[in-house]
Amino acid sequence: MTKNVKRFTVAIMAIIMFIGFSFGGFITKASAASTVSGKITIAGSTALLPLTQQAAKEFKKVNPKVTVSVSGSSSIAGPQSVLKGAATIGASDWDATKAVQGFSAFKGLVAHKIAAIPFATIVHKSNPVKNLTTKQLQDIYAGKVTNWKQVGGKDAQIVVVNRKHGSGTRVNFQAKALKNASFMSKGDNYKEVGKSGEMLAAVESNPNAIGYTDLAYVKGNVKAVSYNGVAATTQNVVNGKYPVWSYGYLLTKGQPKGADAEFIKYIQSSKFQNGSLKTLKFIPLSQMK
Numbered sequence: 001m002t003k004n005v006k007r008f009t010v011a012i013m014a015i016i017m018f019i020g021f022s023f024g025g026f027i028t029k030a031s032a033a034s035t036v037s038g039k040i041t042i043a044g045s046t047a048l049l050p051l052t053q054q055a056a057k058e059f060k061k062v063n064p065k066v067t068v069s070v071s072g073s074s075s076i077a078g079p080q081s082v083l084k085g086a087a088t089i090g091a092s093d094w095d096a097t098k099a100v101q102g103f104s105a106f107k108g109l110v111a112h113k114i115a116a117i118p119f120a121t122i123v124h125k126s127n128p129v130k131n132l133t134t135k136q137l138q139d140i141y142a143g144k145v146t147n148w149k150q151v152g153g154k155d156a157q158i159v160v161v162n163r164k165h166g167s168g169t170r171v172n173f174q175a176k177a178l179k180n181a182s183f184m185s186k187g188d189n190y191k192e193v194g195k196s197g198e199m200l201a202a203v204e205s206n207p208n209a210i211g212y213t214d215l216a217y218v219k220g221n222v223k224a225v226s227y228n229g230v231a232a233t234t235q236n237v238v239n240g241k242y243p244v245w246s247y248g249y250l251l252t253k254g255q256p257k258g259a260d261a262e263f264i265k266y267i268q269s270s271k272f273q274n275g276s277l278k279t280l281k282f283i284p285l286s287q288m289k
Helices: 003-034 049-062 077-084 134-142 168-177 196-204 234-238 258-268
Strands: 038-044 066-070 089-092 109-124 159-163 190-193 209-214 222-227 245-253
Touching: 038 049, 038 077, 038 258, 049 066, 049 258, 066 258, 077 089, 077 109, 077 245, 089 258, 109 168, 109 196, 109 234, 109 258, 134 159, 159 168, 159 196, 168 209, 168 245, 190 196, 196 209, 196 222, 245 258
Parallel strands: 038 066, 038 089, 159 190, 159 209
Antiparallel strands: 089 245, 109 209, 109 222, 109 245
C-alpha cells in the first residue's frame, strides 16, 4: 500500500470516528432528555400565563414522557398552591419568599427568576389620550378625576377597571405606576376583574375604560399609553427609562427536582429566553442590568 493510500485511509477512518462520536453524543443527549418523566403542575400569575403555557408546549415536545398542566388565576395563588400541594410550581409577579405591601413572605419556598415583565396602562384604541402622568393616574384610580376631558380626552366618564386583591399585576402597578397611592374601591364607574384576560376584555369592550396589564396582553382594540412621556416598551425598560415593570418568578417547595427542575432550566435557557420569551414581549434576564 502506498503512502498516499495509507494517508487517505487514515483520514477516512478519522472522519468516520468523528462522525460516530458526534452522533453518539447527540443520541446520548437526546436519550437523556427523553428519559425525563413526571407530572408538572403550574398555577398562579395570569401575567406570566402566556410565558408558562408556551414554555410547557415546547418542553413537552422535547420531553414527551412529561405531563405539564398550566393554569392561571392570580400571583398569590402561585405560592399558596405550592404550599398546599395543589401545584408543584407557582408563578408569581413578585418574589413571594419576601414580604411586599399587603402580603407576608411565604416560608419554605425557593424563588427562581425567569423574566422581566413590563406593565402598561391600557385604554381603548379609539381613546385619543396618549400619555398619563403619575399624578393623573393616582387621581383616576382614587376616583378624583372622573372624566376623560380632565386629562386631555373627550367628554366622557372614565370607567376604572382594577384587578382584584392578590393580583401581582395590581401589586406592581400600585407600587410602580401609582407610587403606592391608594385605589378607590367602589363606585358606579368602578369594577374589578380577576385575571389579565378579563382585564383585556373589559377595556377592549368599553371605549371609556382604563386598566393595566403586562405587554403580552396589549393587542386587539386596546393600546398602551405612555407613562410620564415614556412609551411602555421592552426597550425602554432595558434602557432604564420606563419604571413600571417587575421580575417574574417560579416558586417551588424547596429546591426543585426531576421534571420540575428540568422545566425551570428550560425556561431559563438562552434558547427560550432569546426565542419565545422575547416574542411574547417579556424581557430576557440577560438584558437586565
